[in-house]
Amino acid sequence: MKCTISVKSPVHIGSGEKYTASEYVKSKAKNKKGDIINILKRIDVSNYFLSLSDDKKDDFLRDLSNPNFNLKNFDSKIPNTYTKYRAINKSKKDIAPTQEITEAIKTLNQLYIPGSSIKGAIKSAILYRQIDDDLIEKIADRVLRNNGRVDNRQYSFFMNRIFTSNNAPTPAQGDIMKFLQVSDSTTIKNPTIFDVATVMASFRKRHNEFYSRNNRTHEPTLSYLETIGKNNKLSFSITNNYDYDVFRKLGLDSKKDMIDIDNIKKSVFIFSRALINHEIEFAEDYDIGYLAKFYRKLQNDNSIDAPLLRVGGGSGFLSTTVGLKIKKYDEMLFEKIRDGTRGKTYEYSFPKSRKITQVGGLPLGWIQLNFKGE
Structure with a gap:
């Protein structure tokens, strides 16, 4: 089945690589509407270096040792043949030459969402719907240590029981999710660069603070x-x-409905609804108006046929664990887990911070799925 994705807020899935002004040049371009926008041209530095004369190569290597090295200052007229891709620069604050930009995962210099990321988020949604009061009580009894820390071995055992069969030779062979195949998404050409800050909960109305390491300027x-x-x-x-034959042999017949498309749609819808409601509550508790506005609109967009899903960077503790379900059924147990996970207590909601783009005030990672296909 083909599924379409509409990106509702910036999605970042990292490649593990970072780069600075030694690998890009700032420039201007026109968008489809004819407006002038800021862009960064990511340069193929290796090929560009090979094109230089011997003297220029020496100059390049000497200048590169300067931490403030700026490729555009070295050569303001680098031919477009050395441009790997163009990124739209929507950062509110000017990017300093030494500031690292975290690269998104790509194929042939084009961005995509890995199927593993989509499948992992779907699995979290199915898990959320499958967990009941009985399992939560067992988690409380057997998974938590006295200090609230999670016993990962016991936790994995309980989670695996939801998705695996006892009849299979190995847990991997008996994992129902193995029979759900999710492809990588199609690609887009141009990444959008945002500067992202961490907004911290505050009880002072309209004084929510952004996390800062600078005690002087904040x-x-x-x-x-x-x-x-x-x-x-x-x-x-x-x-x-x-x-049928494989499922019967592995003892997975009782779990086959978990990966049925209708169950997936409903599970993703229910999980996102719970997460969005939690985010609205957080935004209203701490008077973060722009976040509350975003999530109220998202709440209206969510439906079974076109459910919302959160993927990639910024998803956080609640989006990727069973924490939200535990919070719903047993607030005291959730508090114990959050204290054990965090390592210290505080009076704010957990988690008490959110990653937000400086331009637009958007949280990261929200997409909408449409399973009707085309």
């Missing part, structure tokens, strides 16, 4: 991220590989 600590920008459209395919 300037927000920023990270610069390549993202798939809002309003981009992508698609992927999702396949349920049900085989």
